Amino acid sequence: MRTKIKMSMLMLLVMLLSFGSVAGAEGVKKTIILGTSADYMPYEFHKTIDGVDTIVGFDIEIAKEIAKDLGAELIIKDTSFDALLPELTSGRVDFVISGMNPTEERRQSIDFSIPYYRAEQSVIVRKEDEEKYSTMESLEGARIGVQKASVQEGIASKISNATVTSLDKIPDLLLQLESGRVDAVIAEYPIANANMNAETMAITAAVPQSENDEYAVGVRKNNEELLNSINQTLQRLIENDLVQQYVDEAGDLAAGRVKEQLNTVEFFWKYRDYYLKGIQYTLLISALGVFFGFILGLLLALMRMSGMAVLRWIAVSYIEVLRGTPMLVQLFIIHYSLTSFGINFTPIQSGVLTLSLNSAAYLAEIFRAGIQGVDRGQLEAARSLGMSRKQAMRHVILPQAFKGVLPAIGNEFIVIIKESSIVSFIGVFDLMYQAQILRGSTYAPLNPLLVAAIIYFILTFTLSKLMGVLERKLSSSDQR
Structure with a gap:
């Protein structure tokens, strides 16, 4: 049995490394x-x-x-x-x-x-506000949208009393404008002309000036x-x-x-290849994150309950740090900062590693609660029958502990599937990445996200039902 488990782990590692590397x-x-x-x-x-x-x-x-x-x-x-x-x-x-x-x-x-x-800057507004914001002075006190970390962000910050909203994507900014959350968007003229909806938006006569265009x-x-x-x-x-x-x-x-008038179902069917590709990456990363997170989480739980103070300190420190910091920060540290030490992971490897390490911190506490929830008399009875502590833990305590915390474990697995969307920030072609591609290549601001949300729901709902079946199967032995 141990040999089979080791072989399975080895095969998963090989798959991960080969999937994320260039031949x-x-x-x-x-x-x-x-x-x-x-x-x-x-x-x-x-x-x-x-x-x-x-x-x-x-x-x-x-x-x-x-x-x-x-x-x-x-x-x-x-x-x-x-x-x-x-x-x-x-x-x-x-x-x-x-x-x-x-x-x-x-x-x-x-x-x-x-x-x-070199390009000129421009101001995009809703058509009914074209005359209202015809000069740069008229933008004082307005709500202005700009792309994050851009020269337009610097321009907007110098407009008196303006409230600046900085987002990553131009389509997101135009959606903010269309929905009335911002009054104007500052962008370069070629960008504005190519991206805006000419039926509802207009480029005003205001011309922003920048020191570096x-x-x-x-x-x-x-x-x-x-x-x-x-x-x-x-x-x-x-x-x-x-x-x-x-x-x-x-x-x-x-x-x-051309702007397409498609409902959500039609949109999914037309761009189904994008979503199918995204599902493959999402499932791969989530499955590997669950697998390695489960193993590491169990190890951390046992370390925290160990009689050795050093092991307890390491486990507690790990759990507190990983639970106390945002997963996105952890992803960026693993993917970007470790390169300073010669450690260069591919995007997929960084995504799997982040999900595994973060999930392990939560699973460790779940496992610890499950183990401590088993009556101590169970361990003493097993030892009295001649079992070693390791044998008693493996054959008596852990099976009962897993059964007790299975709902919490299933919930953590569902969370991993949803949180795997953060890997889109580093260029993994998962569901969210595909949705963002479609938002940028079509005029549809919401349908790409609605389809992605529905797919995430189907994945998590299916997993939830499967976990319920497993829970009932493991509990059948308790029926009298």
């Missing part, structure tokens, strides 16, 4: 990884081309030229905008292009290329060879007026997007 056969091929936030139409955005979800935009065309001049294959990594700098500084991407301004604050952590584009390519500090190569490529593109050509072509691609 060794490809290692000899030169690649360069681009980091971008593909929700910034027409700079970079998702579009279905020949039935395949593709990241397009004029920033992407520039990145392709950079890769071609380097003689490398371009790999595109899509993530949230405010995660781009950690992705770059941790070495997970080689360069970033995402409509990024080379601000002095960003220059403290990364280097920038020469500017390749140029865009540049970001690279890690002291990577002079790559920086020089990128500058040479950009110089060539600028001299041949190719950047403006890319801008025009991307604008045409963005303009070809």
Whole structure:
């Protein structure tokens, strides 16, 4: 039995490592990884081309030229905008292009290329408010939406008495505007023109001024060879007026997007391939998180009940720290901070590790409560029959403890499935990641999230029922 368990654990570890890694056969091929936030139409955005979800935009065309001049294959990594700098500084991407301004604050952590584009800022409002917010002075005291960690955030912060709402995604900001939660959204003109709903929104005559409205390519500090190569490529593109050509072509691609009037069921059916892919990743990460969290949680529970003070201290410290800090912070520490020590996990590995470590802290307390809930006389009776303490714990105490805390364990497993959505922040293609892709590539602000919510409910409801069946089966022996 022990051999079978060890083999199963080994197979799961191999699957995890192989799933998250690039095949060794490809290692000899030169690649360069681009980091971008593909929700910034027409700079970079998702579009279905020949039935395949593709990241397009004029920033992407520039990145392709950079890769071609380097003689490398371009790999595109899509993530949230405010995660781009950690992705770059941790070495997970080689360069970033995402409509990024080379601000002095960003220059403290990364280097920038020469500017390749300059764009005007604009203000988007609801159509009925177009005259009301026709000047920058009229925005004083207004509720303003901007993209997080952007130059527009700096512009909005300087508007007197304005309430600033900073979000990751442009579609989220436009949804805030459409629902009346903000009065205006500050964005660059190409972004505003490509993303807004022209039927309900308008670009006002107000023109925000910024100290830094140029865009540049970001690279890690002291990577002079790559920086020089990128500058040479950009110089060539600028001299041949190719950047403006890319801008025009991307604008045409963005303009070809049509708002669809689909209900939730129709939306799911049309984009079912996205969701099916997301379900696979969500189930994989959740299953592995449950498996390793269960093992580690049981070990921690036994350590906390150990007679050795050192083991108790380690277990208590672990449990308190992991339960007392947000899981998202833990995910970022594991995925980004550990690279400083030469530990470089793939997004899937980081997601599974975070879920396992966090879940183990809660399961440890559940197991401890279950073990302490078993009458002490059970242990004494087992010892009197000649069992060692380990045998008594394995054959008598733990089976009864598991039966008593099974509902709490099932609840924790359900929580893991829901909380697995945080891995979308580091670029894992789970359900939430797919929903965000669809929000950016369609005009549907709510349907992608509604479909994802329904799928999460189906997964958790099914697991809840299965846990109920298991609970009744284990309890059948108690019936008299």
